Amino acid sequence: MEISFDTYHQDKSVYYFANEPLNIQSEYLNLYLQKGIEEMGSKLNIVDLLVTTAQEITFTMFSKYFEGNEKMVKITARKKFVEDYYAHCGFGRINLTSIQPKGGYIEAVSEHFAMAWKRHFGLRPENQPGVSYFTLGFLCGAVEAIFDIVPGSFRGKQILCLSKGHGVCKFEIYRGLKRKINKSPGKGKLQHKVGEIEDVFVPNGSNVIEAINGLNLSGADSKKGLIDQFDMTLTKQFSNYMAMIEIKLLMQAKKRLGPQGIRIIKTFLEKLGEENTYFTVGKMLNSDYWQEYVESVVGKNPESRLYACLDVFTAFGCGRWQLVKMSTGQFKVSVLNNPETNSFLQLVGNTKSPLNFYAGGLMMGLANLLDKGAKTGNGVDLNFVNKLKKAGHHFEYVFEKSRMVGSEIDTLIVSRT
Incomplete structure (x- = not known):
């Protein structure tokens, strides 16, 4: 029985499965999101942020898929599907054979977060909890x-x-005191109508997107259930996982982090986006695959190079990112159907100011990366990332337009400081 775990929708530039948007995320984002939350200490509810959020989305998605699906009536079929889906997304390999309606024990012979943590930071002390927060929520x-x-x-x-x-x-999964948990926002508030935008030039056509989408970005065929590409480990993560965590962080900020709470979270998310760009886009630009299949279709001028990098976000399922205008020391980007924005609008509606701090960080990082020279000759590692971090970013972003405050489109302007 051949099953499609997800489909890339070109009209929205997002992967979907059972009404749930997915995008490709690197080990850097997965690790440093939860590491940063851990480092904020007991002031934040880390279980609600990382475990319960995964539980909310996973239940919503699988229950929707199983409902009325004649191929998924048997419990054994459902267990097998969840095991295969987990591997497809690059999270690792789990065995659900022994789990029962009352709970039980589940083992993962490979697990993305734990294995990546060990690679980046070495062995974790025994007196600290395990790092598989997402998987724990996924399993529940x-x-x-x-x-x-x-x-x-x-x-x-x-x-x-x-x-x-x-x-x-x-993992031990058990019945506890019942609590009400939220549903996933699903596709969120999709962007159906877009007002007038400036002409967009497309110097690379759709070649970059096609080159990336043509890869087998699935862990289903991997013995360990991992997605190893571009000298890093990727996952097909729930888009709403990041978005819901961001909203929860902002909701907890003032109460748990004090008067400067919102600013602390804003800075954290911007830095996370900036540093993830250094690692992820840096890895891609320096990969053998990019040199062989992408470099030849990218123009030599700065506009083409920037546009190619924006196409990475589009190909990764983060909505349609387009270069609208570029001049010395400044460029403008429009974003259509960003699943993060779609989720925000579904969860909290319009706000007084844009909330896409992570997206802003991505663009600051991209500008700084290209300005400093993305080609290293020696590949990209944490030393490369740390060097760019210590040098500081020399670009700032503003939202010229934001769907969060009522506009029909998200438009960012990135300028040299």
Whole structure:
């Protein structure tokens, strides 16, 4: 039985499965998002942010897919599908054979977050919790959907973690005190109508997007259930996972982090976007694949190079990113159907100011990366990222227009300071 785990919708430049938007995320974003939250300490509710969010989305998605699906009536079929889906997205390999309606134990012989953590930071101390927050929430939500149990019925804890040198990641999933959890916003508020925008030049055509979409970005054929591309490990992550965490961070900010809470979270998200660009786009531009299949179709002028990098975000399922205008020390970018914005609008509606701090950080990072010289000759590693971080960014962004405040389109202007 051949099953399509997701489909890339070219009209919206997003991957979808069971009404849930997905985009490709690097190990850097996955790791440093949760590391940054951990470093804010007990002031933030890390379980609600990282575990419950994954549980909310996973239950919503799988329950929608299983409902009325004649091929997914049997519990064994549902378990197998969840195992395969987890691997397809590059999260690793899990075994759900022994899990029951009352709960039980689940092992992951490979797990993206724990393995990446060990590569980046070395062994995690035994007295600290495991790092597989996302997987723990994923498993709770998946078990609820498999057995058609009310969401919020299950809780869990991580017993073993590959990041600590254990042979597997092991989780205990159990029925706890029932709590009400939210549904995923799904596709969110899609952008159906767009007002007038300036003419967009497309120097590279759709070649860059096609080159990336042509790759087998799935962990289903990997023994470890991982997606190894461009000298890094990728995942097909729920777009709403990042978006919902951002909203929860902002909601907790003032109460838990004090008067400067919003500014702290804003700075954190901007830096996360900036540094992720250094790592992810830097890795891609210096990869053998880029040299062989992409470089030849990218023009030599700065506009073409910038446009090619924006096409990476489009190909990764982050909406349609387009270069609208470029001049010395400044460029303007429009973003259509950014799943992050779609989610924000569904969750909180219009706001007084734009909330896309992470997207702004991506653009600051991209401008700084290209300005400093993305080609290293020696590849991209954490030393490369840290060097750019320490040098500081020399570009700032503003939202000229924002759907969050009522505009029909998101438009960012990035300028040299």
